[in-house]
Amino acid sequence: QSVLTQPPSVSAAPGQKVTISCSGSSSNIGNNYVSWYRQFPGTAPQLLIYENNKRPSGIPDRFSGSKSGTSATLGITGLQAGDEADYYCGTWDGNLSVGGVFGTGTKVTVL
């Protein structure tokens, strides 16, 4: 089971804003950068945010990331039907043998 906790689901109407939290500890988020991934049904995850708040080329500025202490947050503004997907946070964890961990995942629903 993951050591990074996310809400199972969030929802909002088109055009509104949603935020997704990712809660961890000092062994992971507290001392490491966070990345975020989006996964549409039946497809592979895609990088959305890296180093807490940086967007790869091609990702619109409607997507933003932040980190404070042992928690991180992904924000999506101007919500669109095409934003419906699962979203995962990820980071390193010094307590794990494999090195890294993902969050439990959040399903975004556009009402």
Added chain:
Amino acid sequence: QVELVESGGGLVKPGGSLRLSCAASGFTLSDYYMCWIRQAPGKGLEWVAYISSTGSYSKYADSVKGRFTISRDNPKKSLYLQMNTLRAEDTAVYYCARLVVTVTSSWFDPWGQGTLVTVSS
């Protein structure tokens, strides 16, 4: 265009073995760490193993340690995952991903399309 394409998945009986491959193109494989990540049906993402750019060291999740082996052949632009003593709980889509590592951070980009491994009698 940077691309990763997995192959080798399929149906295998408990206790059996399978070898997954990941073909890389559009970038110099030897410049990057690589990783296998899996996703059980309807579940979240799980790090399985990663390997350094030269293949000199690797790390494994506790759930697969001693049963799985990650390897790479940089001249052949390929990453591998040898899976032995498979269990029902290893059933998942297995993704290979390029692990971008800096002095202070890391992230996965891109990911392959995944290959399904089903362990069942």
